Amino acid sequence: MMAFYPDIKLVHMGAAMSSGTLFALRALSLLAGLRWPRAAAVRYLSYSIDTVLLTGAMMLLTILPAGMFANGWLVAKIVFLVAYVAIGIAAFRPARGHRARAVLVVAALLCFLQVYGIARAHDPWGWLLWLGG
Ligand code: HEM
Incomplete structure:
Protein backbone atom coordinates (compact mmCIF):
# COMPACT_ATOMS: atom_id res chain seq x y z
CA MET A 1 0.00 0.00 0.00
CA MET A 2 2.95 2.32 0.77
CA ALA A 3 3.78 2.21 -2.98
CA PHE A 4 0.60 4.24 -3.63
CA TYR A 5 1.33 6.81 -0.90
CA PRO A 6 2.58 9.62 -3.23
CA ASP A 7 -0.43 9.22 -5.56
CA ILE A 8 -2.96 9.08 -2.73
CA LYS A 9 -1.40 12.18 -1.14
CA LEU A 10 -1.53 14.00 -4.49
CA VAL A 11 -5.22 13.13 -4.91
CA HIS A 12 -5.92 14.22 -1.30
CA MET A 13 -4.13 17.55 -1.81
CA GLY A 14 -5.80 18.15 -5.18
CA ALA A 15 -9.23 17.43 -3.70
CA ALA A 16 -8.42 19.70 -0.70
CA MET A 17 -7.52 22.61 -2.99
CA SER A 18 -10.57 22.00 -5.22
CA SER A 19 -12.83 21.85 -2.16
CA GLY A 20 -11.52 25.14 -0.74
CA THR A 21 -11.60 26.90 -4.12
CA SER A 29 -20.91 34.54 -5.43
CA LEU A 30 -23.61 34.13 -2.79
CA LEU A 31 -22.43 37.38 -1.18
CA ALA A 32 -22.66 39.04 -4.61
CA GLY A 33 -26.34 37.98 -4.77
CA LEU A 34 -25.90 35.24 -7.41
CA ARG A 35 -28.06 32.11 -7.32
CA TRP A 36 -25.82 29.41 -8.84
CA PRO A 37 -24.08 28.50 -5.53
CA ARG A 38 -27.31 26.85 -4.30
CA ALA A 39 -27.95 24.86 -7.51
CA ALA A 40 -28.28 21.10 -6.97
CA ALA A 41 -25.51 20.29 -9.49
CA VAL A 42 -23.04 22.55 -7.67
CA ARG A 43 -23.93 21.01 -4.30
CA TYR A 44 -23.44 17.49 -5.69
CA LEU A 45 -20.10 18.52 -7.18
CA SER A 46 -19.07 19.80 -3.74
CA TYR A 47 -20.17 16.53 -2.03
CA SER A 48 -18.26 14.49 -4.63
CA ILE A 49 -15.03 16.45 -4.14
CA ASP A 50 -15.36 16.14 -0.34
CA THR A 51 -15.93 12.37 -0.66
CA VAL A 52 -12.67 12.04 -2.62
CA LEU A 53 -10.93 14.28 -0.06
CA LEU A 54 -12.09 12.21 2.91
CA THR A 55 -11.44 8.86 1.21
CA GLY A 56 -7.85 9.96 0.52
CA ALA A 57 -7.55 11.19 4.12
CA MET A 58 -8.68 7.81 5.50
CA MET A 59 -6.25 5.95 3.23
CA LEU A 60 -3.34 8.16 4.30
CA LEU A 61 -4.35 7.63 7.92
CA THR A 62 -4.13 3.84 7.58
CA ILE A 63 -0.89 3.85 5.55
CA LEU A 64 1.18 6.17 7.76
CA PRO A 65 2.74 5.13 11.10
CA ALA A 66 0.92 6.51 14.18
CA GLY A 67 4.15 8.18 15.36
CA MET A 68 3.77 10.69 12.55
CA PHE A 69 0.85 12.28 14.37
CA ALA A 70 2.53 12.29 17.80
CA ASN A 71 2.69 16.10 18.16
CA GLY A 72 -1.11 16.36 17.77
CA TRP A 73 -1.17 18.10 14.35
CA LEU A 74 -3.87 15.80 12.97
CA VAL A 75 -6.17 16.40 15.97
CA ALA A 76 -5.67 20.19 15.59
CA LYS A 77 -6.37 19.87 11.86
CA ILE A 78 -9.64 18.00 12.51
CA ALA A 108 -14.68 29.73 7.45
CA LEU A 109 -11.93 30.64 4.95
CA LEU A 110 -9.50 31.41 7.80
CA CYS A 111 -10.28 27.98 9.33
CA PHE A 112 -9.67 26.34 5.93
CA LEU A 113 -6.32 28.13 5.57
CA GLN A 114 -5.35 26.94 9.03
CA VAL A 115 -6.31 23.32 8.13
CA TYR A 116 -4.02 23.64 5.12
CA GLY A 117 -1.22 25.28 7.11
CA ILE A 118 -1.35 22.61 9.83
CA ALA A 119 -1.19 19.86 7.18
CA ARG A 120 1.79 21.45 5.43
CA ALA A 121 3.69 22.22 8.62
CA HIS A 122 2.81 18.93 10.38
CA ASP A 123 2.41 21.14 13.44
CA PRO A 124 -0.73 22.10 15.41
CA TRP A 125 0.21 25.81 15.08
CA GLY A 126 0.06 25.72 11.28
CA TRP A 127 0.64 29.15 9.68
CA LEU A 128 0.94 30.68 13.19
CA LEU A 129 4.42 29.12 13.36
CA TRP A 130 5.57 31.92 11.03
CA LEU A 131 4.45 34.57 13.50
CA GLY A 132 6.66 33.02 16.18
CA GLY A 133 9.71 33.47 13.92
C1 HEM B 1 -10.36 20.65 4.23
C2 HEM B 1 -9.80 19.52 4.58
C3 HEM B 1 -8.37 19.14 4.37
C4 HEM B 1 -7.32 19.84 3.83
C5 HEM B 1 -7.33 21.26 3.24
C6 HEM B 1 -6.15 18.99 3.87
C7 HEM B 1 -4.90 19.32 3.39
C8 HEM B 1 -3.81 18.48 3.36
C9 HEM B 1 -2.53 18.77 2.76
C10 HEM B 1 -2.16 20.08 2.07
C11 HEM B 1 -1.73 17.69 2.96
C12 HEM B 1 -0.26 17.51 2.51
C13 HEM B 1 0.65 17.79 3.69
C14 HEM B 1 2.12 17.63 3.30
O1 HEM B 1 2.58 18.36 2.44
O2 HEM B 1 2.77 16.75 3.87
C15 HEM B 1 -2.49 16.71 3.69
C16 HEM B 1 -2.03 15.50 4.10
C17 HEM B 1 -2.70 14.66 4.96
N1 HEM B 1 -3.98 14.80 5.42
FE1 HEM B 1 -5.26 16.26 4.88
N2 HEM B 1 -6.50 17.79 4.47
C18 HEM B 1 -7.84 17.86 4.80
C19 HEM B 1 -8.58 16.88 5.45
C20 HEM B 1 -8.04 15.79 6.10
C21 HEM B 1 -8.73 14.91 7.00
C22 HEM B 1 -10.20 15.01 7.38
C23 HEM B 1 -7.81 13.99 7.44
C24 HEM B 1 -7.97 12.81 8.38
C25 HEM B 1 -8.95 12.55 9.17
C26 HEM B 1 -6.57 14.27 6.80
C27 HEM B 1 -5.43 13.54 6.94
C28 HEM B 1 -4.25 13.75 6.28
C29 HEM B 1 -3.09 12.91 6.37
C30 HEM B 1 -2.97 11.64 7.21
C31 HEM B 1 -2.11 13.46 5.54
C32 HEM B 1 -0.72 12.88 5.23
C33 HEM B 1 0.39 13.69 5.80
C34 HEM B 1 1.70 13.31 5.15
O3 HEM B 1 1.76 12.44 4.31
O4 HEM B 1 2.72 13.92 5.46
N3 HEM B 1 -6.74 15.38 5.99
N4 HEM B 1 -3.76 17.21 3.92
Missing part, protein backbone atom coordinates in the same frame (compact mmCIF):
# COMPACT_ATOMS: atom_id res chain seq x y z
CA LEU A 22 -15.18 25.78 -4.81
CA PHE A 23 -16.29 26.87 -1.32
CA ALA A 24 -14.65 30.30 -1.78
CA LEU A 25 -16.23 30.79 -5.24
CA ARG A 26 -19.68 29.71 -4.02
CA ALA A 27 -19.49 31.85 -0.89
CA LEU A 28 -18.28 34.99 -2.70
CA VAL A 79 -10.74 20.61 15.10
CA PHE A 80 -10.28 23.39 12.51
CA LEU A 81 -11.91 21.21 9.85
CA VAL A 82 -15.03 20.74 12.01
CA ALA A 83 -15.10 24.53 12.65
CA TYR A 84 -14.71 25.18 8.88
CA VAL A 85 -17.62 22.86 8.02
CA ALA A 86 -19.91 24.18 10.80
CA ILE A 87 -19.19 27.86 10.03
CA GLY A 88 -19.48 27.16 6.28
CA ILE A 89 -22.94 25.60 6.77
CA ALA A 90 -23.98 28.57 8.94
CA ALA A 91 -22.78 31.00 6.22
CA PHE A 92 -25.02 29.32 3.62
CA ARG A 93 -28.23 29.52 5.70
CA PRO A 94 -30.83 31.37 3.56
CA ALA A 95 -32.08 33.56 6.43
CA ARG A 96 -28.62 35.07 7.10
CA GLY A 97 -28.10 38.86 6.74
CA HIS A 98 -25.39 40.13 4.37
CA ARG A 99 -22.95 41.36 7.05
CA ALA A 100 -23.31 38.18 9.19
CA ARG A 101 -22.81 36.03 6.08
CA ALA A 102 -19.66 37.99 5.13
CA VAL A 103 -18.21 37.53 8.66
CA LEU A 104 -18.98 33.80 8.59
CA VAL A 105 -17.44 33.37 5.12
CA VAL A 106 -14.21 35.08 6.23
CA ALA A 107 -14.12 32.96 9.43
Whole structure:
Protein backbone atom coordinates (compact mmCIF):
# COMPACT_ATOMS: atom_id res chain seq x y z
CA MET A 1 0.00 0.00 0.00
CA MET A 2 2.95 2.32 0.77
CA ALA A 3 3.78 2.21 -2.98
CA PHE A 4 0.60 4.24 -3.63
CA TYR A 5 1.33 6.81 -0.90
CA PRO A 6 2.58 9.62 -3.23
CA ASP A 7 -0.43 9.22 -5.56
CA ILE A 8 -2.96 9.08 -2.73
CA LYS A 9 -1.40 12.18 -1.14
CA LEU A 10 -1.53 14.00 -4.49
CA VAL A 11 -5.22 13.13 -4.91
CA HIS A 12 -5.92 14.22 -1.30
CA MET A 13 -4.13 17.55 -1.81
CA GLY A 14 -5.80 18.15 -5.18
CA ALA A 15 -9.23 17.43 -3.70
CA ALA A 16 -8.42 19.70 -0.70
CA MET A 17 -7.52 22.61 -2.99
CA SER A 18 -10.57 22.00 -5.22
CA SER A 19 -12.83 21.85 -2.16
CA GLY A 20 -11.52 25.14 -0.74
CA THR A 21 -11.60 26.90 -4.12
CA LEU A 22 -15.18 25.78 -4.81
CA PHE A 23 -16.29 26.87 -1.32
CA ALA A 24 -14.65 30.30 -1.78
CA LEU A 25 -16.23 30.79 -5.24
CA ARG A 26 -19.68 29.71 -4.02
CA ALA A 27 -19.49 31.85 -0.89
CA LEU A 28 -18.28 34.99 -2.70
CA SER A 29 -20.91 34.54 -5.43
CA LEU A 30 -23.61 34.13 -2.79
CA LEU A 31 -22.43 37.38 -1.18
CA ALA A 32 -22.66 39.04 -4.61
CA GLY A 33 -26.34 37.98 -4.77
CA LEU A 34 -25.90 35.24 -7.41
CA ARG A 35 -28.06 32.11 -7.32
CA TRP A 36 -25.82 29.41 -8.84
CA PRO A 37 -24.08 28.50 -5.53
CA ARG A 38 -27.31 26.85 -4.30
CA ALA A 39 -27.95 24.86 -7.51
CA ALA A 40 -28.28 21.10 -6.97
CA ALA A 41 -25.51 20.29 -9.49
CA VAL A 42 -23.04 22.55 -7.67
CA ARG A 43 -23.93 21.01 -4.30
CA TYR A 44 -23.44 17.49 -5.69
CA LEU A 45 -20.10 18.52 -7.18
CA SER A 46 -19.07 19.80 -3.74
CA TYR A 47 -20.17 16.53 -2.03
CA SER A 48 -18.26 14.49 -4.63
CA ILE A 49 -15.03 16.45 -4.14
CA ASP A 50 -15.36 16.14 -0.34
CA THR A 51 -15.93 12.37 -0.66
CA VAL A 52 -12.67 12.04 -2.62
CA LEU A 53 -10.93 14.28 -0.06
CA LEU A 54 -12.09 12.21 2.91
CA THR A 55 -11.44 8.86 1.21
CA GLY A 56 -7.85 9.96 0.52
CA ALA A 57 -7.55 11.19 4.12
CA MET A 58 -8.68 7.81 5.50
CA MET A 59 -6.25 5.95 3.23
CA LEU A 60 -3.34 8.16 4.30
CA LEU A 61 -4.35 7.63 7.92
CA THR A 62 -4.13 3.84 7.58
CA ILE A 63 -0.89 3.85 5.55
CA LEU A 64 1.18 6.17 7.76
CA PRO A 65 2.74 5.13 11.10
CA ALA A 66 0.92 6.51 14.18
CA GLY A 67 4.15 8.18 15.36
CA MET A 68 3.77 10.69 12.55
CA PHE A 69 0.85 12.28 14.37
CA ALA A 70 2.53 12.29 17.80
CA ASN A 71 2.69 16.10 18.16
CA GLY A 72 -1.11 16.36 17.77
CA TRP A 73 -1.17 18.10 14.35
CA LEU A 74 -3.87 15.80 12.97
CA VAL A 75 -6.17 16.40 15.97
CA ALA A 76 -5.67 20.19 15.59
CA LYS A 77 -6.37 19.87 11.86
CA ILE A 78 -9.64 18.00 12.51
CA VAL A 79 -10.74 20.61 15.10
CA PHE A 80 -10.28 23.39 12.51
CA LEU A 81 -11.91 21.21 9.85
CA VAL A 82 -15.03 20.74 12.01
CA ALA A 83 -15.10 24.53 12.65
CA TYR A 84 -14.71 25.18 8.88
CA VAL A 85 -17.62 22.86 8.02
CA ALA A 86 -19.91 24.18 10.80
CA ILE A 87 -19.19 27.86 10.03
CA GLY A 88 -19.48 27.16 6.28
CA ILE A 89 -22.94 25.60 6.77
CA ALA A 90 -23.98 28.57 8.94
CA ALA A 91 -22.78 31.00 6.22
CA PHE A 92 -25.02 29.32 3.62
CA ARG A 93 -28.23 29.52 5.70
CA PRO A 94 -30.83 31.37 3.56
CA ALA A 95 -32.08 33.56 6.43
CA ARG A 96 -28.62 35.07 7.10
CA GLY A 97 -28.10 38.86 6.74
CA HIS A 98 -25.39 40.13 4.37
CA ARG A 99 -22.95 41.36 7.05
CA ALA A 100 -23.31 38.18 9.19
CA ARG A 101 -22.81 36.03 6.08
CA ALA A 102 -19.66 37.99 5.13
CA VAL A 103 -18.21 37.53 8.66
CA LEU A 104 -18.98 33.80 8.59
CA VAL A 105 -17.44 33.37 5.12
CA VAL A 106 -14.21 35.08 6.23
CA ALA A 107 -14.12 32.96 9.43
CA ALA A 108 -14.68 29.73 7.45
CA LEU A 109 -11.93 30.64 4.95
CA LEU A 110 -9.50 31.41 7.80
CA CYS A 111 -10.28 27.98 9.33
CA PHE A 112 -9.67 26.34 5.93
CA LEU A 113 -6.32 28.13 5.57
CA GLN A 114 -5.35 26.94 9.03
CA VAL A 115 -6.31 23.32 8.13
CA TYR A 116 -4.02 23.64 5.12
CA GLY A 117 -1.22 25.28 7.11
CA ILE A 118 -1.35 22.61 9.83
CA ALA A 119 -1.19 19.86 7.18
CA ARG A 120 1.79 21.45 5.43
CA ALA A 121 3.69 22.22 8.62
CA HIS A 122 2.81 18.93 10.38
CA ASP A 123 2.41 21.14 13.44
CA PRO A 124 -0.73 22.10 15.41
CA TRP A 125 0.21 25.81 15.08
CA GLY A 126 0.06 25.72 11.28
CA TRP A 127 0.64 29.15 9.68
CA LEU A 128 0.94 30.68 13.19
CA LEU A 129 4.42 29.12 13.36
CA TRP A 130 5.57 31.92 11.03
CA LEU A 131 4.45 34.57 13.50
CA GLY A 132 6.66 33.02 16.18
CA GLY A 133 9.71 33.47 13.92
C1 HEM B 1 -10.36 20.65 4.23
C2 HEM B 1 -9.80 19.52 4.58
C3 HEM B 1 -8.37 19.14 4.37
C4 HEM B 1 -7.32 19.84 3.83
C5 HEM B 1 -7.33 21.26 3.24
C6 HEM B 1 -6.15 18.99 3.87
C7 HEM B 1 -4.90 19.32 3.39
C8 HEM B 1 -3.81 18.48 3.36
C9 HEM B 1 -2.53 18.77 2.76
C10 HEM B 1 -2.16 20.08 2.07
C11 HEM B 1 -1.73 17.69 2.96
C12 HEM B 1 -0.26 17.51 2.51
C13 HEM B 1 0.65 17.79 3.69
C14 HEM B 1 2.12 17.63 3.30
O1 HEM B 1 2.58 18.36 2.44
O2 HEM B 1 2.77 16.75 3.87
C15 HEM B 1 -2.49 16.71 3.69
C16 HEM B 1 -2.03 15.50 4.10
C17 HEM B 1 -2.70 14.66 4.96
N1 HEM B 1 -3.98 14.80 5.42
FE1 HEM B 1 -5.26 16.26 4.88
N2 HEM B 1 -6.50 17.79 4.47
C18 HEM B 1 -7.84 17.86 4.80
C19 HEM B 1 -8.58 16.88 5.45
C20 HEM B 1 -8.04 15.79 6.10
C21 HEM B 1 -8.73 14.91 7.00
C22 HEM B 1 -10.20 15.01 7.38
C23 HEM B 1 -7.81 13.99 7.44
C24 HEM B 1 -7.97 12.81 8.38
C25 HEM B 1 -8.95 12.55 9.17
C26 HEM B 1 -6.57 14.27 6.80
C27 HEM B 1 -5.43 13.54 6.94
C28 HEM B 1 -4.25 13.75 6.28
C29 HEM B 1 -3.09 12.91 6.37
C30 HEM B 1 -2.97 11.64 7.21
C31 HEM B 1 -2.11 13.46 5.54
C32 HEM B 1 -0.72 12.88 5.23
C33 HEM B 1 0.39 13.69 5.80
C34 HEM B 1 1.70 13.31 5.15
O3 HEM B 1 1.76 12.44 4.31
O4 HEM B 1 2.72 13.92 5.46
N3 HEM B 1 -6.74 15.38 5.99
N4 HEM B 1 -3.76 17.21 3.92
